[in-house]
Amino acid sequence: MVESFFDKKSGCLTIQIEGRFDYSCHKMFKEAFINAVDVTSYDVDLSKVTYLDSSALGMLLLLRDYAGADKANIRLIHANGAVNDILKIANFHRLFVITE
Amino acid sequence: MxxxxxxxxxxxxxxxxxxxxxxxxxxxxxxxxxxxxxxxxxxxxxxxxxxxxxxxxxxxxxxxxxxxxxxxxxxxxxxxxxxxxxxxxxxxxxxxxxxxxxxxxxxxxxxxxxxxxxxxxxxxxxxxxxxEEQRDAMSLYNEQLLHDQEVAKVVYENITHSNCLEDPALATIHYGTQTFNGDVILAAYKPNGGMHLLLGDFTGHGLSAAIGALPLADIFFDWTKKGFLMRQIIPEINARLKSILPANMFCSAVFIDVKVNNNSIEVWNGGLPDLLFFSGSSRQPIRFSSKNLPLGVLSPEAFECQIDPMTFVPGDRLMAFSDGVYEALDLSGEMFCHSVLNPLYQGEIEADRATDWLIEQLRNEGVLENPHDDISCLNIRLDTNIGIDSLERDAPKRHHETPANFSFEYVLYADSLRNTDPLPYVLQILTTVPGLSSFSSQIFMILSELYSNALEHGVLQLNSVKKSSSEGFSQYYAEREQRLSDLVEGYVKISVRVTSDNNQRVLVLYVEDSGSGFDYQKVNYDMSNAELLYNRGLALLDQLCSKLEFSKGGSAVTAHYHWQVGLIN
CATH class of the missing domain: 3.40.50.2300 (Response regulator)
Incomplete structure (x- = not known):
């Protein structure tokens, strides 16, 4: 399950994923950011994610690339437990702002 | 209708x-x-x-x-x-x-x-x-696809398996979820002894995951053979993968360099679970955690190489595995890293049995019948003879060579000492000498010993006594990095001369550094003291060369290497 919410005032697009974050989310996740306009920052809410695999890491990289690579303004928020472990092993804190 | x-x-x-x-x-x-x-x-x-x-x-x-x-x-x-x-x-x-x-x-x-x-x-x-038409079309398509995959698999395996995985020091587990496996295990002997190993896990599974393995393996084998170092090969692989893979694909990997000249390993971990180092001196295995982003994520400019060194004694073991093991679910639905693997982390499993033990656990927990991810594991029994026997395989066979006569000099100053490794280039020129290519392993070994001595002890003034403990060993390499990045002046001169006299061929390697020299009278060429972590280099050189001479108070050394042509053995 992927849901997104756009705050016009702040220009922040929040993408929330629920359950397993894996290849099955690929289409919905991509649509969530491809269709949005005037976005200045992104929050990916991982609070409801139970599991995240390498294709999910790939999707996050895809978003980062789309949002301007090194200039991208993306936060991964509410990354807890196993999800945070996986992000840590991949050293994604060097690419994204990660908060618990 | x-x-x-x-x-x-x-x-x-x-x-x-x-x-x-x-x-x-x-x-x-x-x-x-x-x-x-x-x-x-x-x-x-x-x-x-x-x-x-x-x-x-x-x-x-x-x-x-x-x-x-x-x-x-x-x-x-x-x-x-x-x-x-x-x-x-x-x-x-x-x-x-x-x-x-x-x-x-x-x-x-x-x-x-x-x-x-x-x-x-x-x-x-x-x-x-x-x-019915759709069904027939599908089965035809599926048949075609399987056929294509079989063909591609042969090519893939030829490229990714042209390695030395059958070495007795290695034990591996490799299970794929599909015809193609997104995990790769590569191993290659280095020209100067020792081995390079890589365990990689590409994003996703199947063909799309396996395709990235081709350039990876290509660079790995080619550059190892040419004598490049791990810290040169990794950035090259990263740059190549970054340029050819789509943004959402990358390769989590560990790269291991087994160095037999000083009984040490160097480990680079980018995105894979902790490697476990089992040594006689500690009950629990020492962990090498991921300190790098996976390969193919960062641009070449942003890429950094965080490498951990460690000394070993023969019999120590190093174990690495992919996510497929770490994140496998046991029968109760718990991830392996939180349940089944605990005894391994606690040091309760004997290192020699660890691979068999892991296969048993994977089987008992039903993972092997229904794997969700590709599963790979690599276990190395570290020893000082890894890759040494392979040197003999290059033994000379037959030489009808034309004489060669040339010399050149290569001087590296501070910036170049910091940023380049001259050895592959020097070796490349030397292997163009007819007949000399079959001795390239030995020559590379002599060259790399002479050069690292000149750089580390001459220019950087590092004291190898430090290397006698494993702690000091890491310090030594940290210090080496530090001094190298701070270096403002200093040089290493490499002078090469090849001469021919009838059937006799002579290679003279002269290496001089800007350091203050050392007391070369005290060098002990006795190799029998294998416990010694340092000084083994000179003893080895002494054996390989027909003559080894120091000059300029120890800041210059000349190595003579002789070979004959026209022999058939």
């Missing part, structure tokens, strides 16, 4: 038969008539007839018997059967459906009802036909 069907009707009553034929013909269908059940069976051709209408009560064979035989003849082809009946007995009618009829047409015939039913049957047949 206008479609002309060929319909077989069987009825022993001539007037009913003629009436039904008239109705169906009027609807535009082609009609074949039979006068009883046996006649219907005889006239039934599954390829020509799309619909069969059978009266229930007929002589010789009744409608039910005929229906069963007709279905048998039709085999895989779907030919619907409709029963014609004057009876309204529910038991008789339900028997019609049970043996495979799809509908009834009741007598006396009502043309409007028959038209409606036939339209429904035509729809059904069209749908059935579409499904």
């Amino acid at each position: 206008e479609q002309v069907l060929t319909i077989l009707i069987a009825d022993d009553n001539p007037s009913d038969r003629i009436l039904l034929k008239a109705i169906l013909s009027q609807l535009g269908h082609k009609v074949i008539v039979a006068i009883d059940g046996q006649d219907a069976i005889d006239k039934f051709d599954p390829k020509a007839i799309q619909l069969v209408c059978l009266d229930i009560k007929m002589p010789l064979k009744n409608g039910w018997e005929a229906a069963l035989e007709i279905q048998q003849i039709a085999g895989d082809l779907f030919v619907p059967i409709v029963f014609l009946s004057g009876v309204s007995d529910p038991i008789a009618l339900s028997k019609c459906l049970r043996i495979g009829g799809i509908d009834f047409i009741s007598k006396p015939y009502n043309p409007a009802l028959i038209t409606a039913k036939l339209n429904a049957i035509v729809k059904l047949l069209v749908m059935q036909k579409t499904l």
